[in-house]
Amino acid sequence: MRHSLLCLSASLLLLASCAAPTPQSSFPAASSPSAPAQDAPLTAETLDGCAVSDLETFLALDGPGALLLGQVPEAGLTLYGLNPGLGGGVILRQEEDLFPFDQRFLPDESPRLPDLWWADFDGDGSSELAVNYLTLNTTDQHIFELHLYRPEEDGWTDTALRAEDWVSTLEDTVGYQFDPISGGVSLTAEESSLLYYLEDLPDPDPAQPLTFQGQTYFREEDGRITAVFGIGLRLSGEEEPFYFARLLADVTYDGASFSLSRFTLEPSYGV
Numbered sequence: 464m465r466h467s468l469l470c471l472s473a474s475l476l477l478l479a480s481c482a483a484p485t486p487q488s489s490f491p492a493a494s495s496p497s498a499p500a501q502d503a504p505l506t507a508e509t510l511d512g513c514a515v516s517d518l519e520t521f522l523a524l525d526g527p528g529a530l531l532l533g534q535v536p537e538a539g540l541t542l543y544g545l546n547p548g549l550g551g552g553v554i555l556r557q558e559e560d561l562f563p564f565d566q567r568f569l570p571d572e573s574p575r576l577p578d579l580w581w582a583d584f585d586g587d588g589s590s591e592l593a594v595n596y597l598t599l600n601t602t603d604q605h606i607f608e609l610h611l612y613r614p615e616e617d618g619w620t621d622t623a624l625r626a627e628d629w630v631s632t633l634e635d636t637v638g639y640q641f642d643p644i645s646g647g648v649s650l651t652a653e654e655s656s657l658l659y660y661l662e663d664l665p666d667p668d669p670a671q672p673l674t675f676q677g678q679t680y681f682r683e684e685d686g687r688i689t690a691v692f693g694i695g696l697r698l699s700g701e702e703e704p705f706y707f708a709r710l711l712a713d714v715t716y717d718g719a720s721f722s723l724s725r726f727t728l729e730p731s732y733g734v
Contacts, residue, residue, distance in 0.1 A: 507559040533579035544568040562619050570600040582686035585718040595681045607680040624721045626679040633675040652726040668697040688714040
């Protein structure tokens with residue numbers, strides 16, 4: 464989804480005060496950082512008073528607060544994550560101006576800070592901010608979301624790439640065959656192919672053997688982004704998928720939306 468947000472100057476009311484009551488949240492309780500006076504607007508100055516740079520300190524706050532997620536000094540950009548006491552979501556700060564985005568920036572388990580990449584991703588001669596957020600991190604699932612923030616005259620736009628939005632494309636891209644005699648699983652994607660033998664593992668679910676949603680992350684090098692989708696087998700009688708391969712794709716951004724191309728298969732580590 465792509466949307467524009469108007470710039471909120473330091474004199475405008477953005478969110479509730481840092482001293483506002485805290486809604487029920489999953490964050491454990493601890494002391495709050497210094498907060499401005501009751502009913503004070505959240506501006507660049509008051510945000511500084513609510514922000515902490517340490518992840519553990521942020522998770523332990525019992526009052527409204529913000530976490531410094533990353534900075535791009537050469538562009539005057541700072542990214543903050545807000546806890547539920549400030550309404551959640553993220554704030555992109557450009558000098559003294561604040562731009563709110565309603566999105567998830569940390570998983571409930573084993574959180575880590577996002578990756579920030581500043582480059583000209585759409586080739587228009589101006590740089591954009593790409594942020595690689597970890598949103599789910601469990602024993603079996605590791606999911607990142609890619610958000611690309613683009614400066615406009617009236618603010619910043621946010622374009623997101625989530626694996627769940629690309630399931631039909633990935634299913635159409637990957638060819639699948641299973642040989643029950645040898646236990647061989649064959650995958651194809653454009654010019655690449657992969658063969659894996661299940662050996663002692665159960666046969667795949669014949670109705671829906673593959674899943675692409677449990678392991679997703681992104682890489683960046685020299686302004687080029689690669690999406691990596693884990694490929695899992697749904698095995699008969701097993702609750703969790705068995706991840707045995709990855710599908711890599713080049714991510715292209717045209718200033719308004721994402722597209723995927725140059726699909727390549729590779730085995731998972733240790734396979």
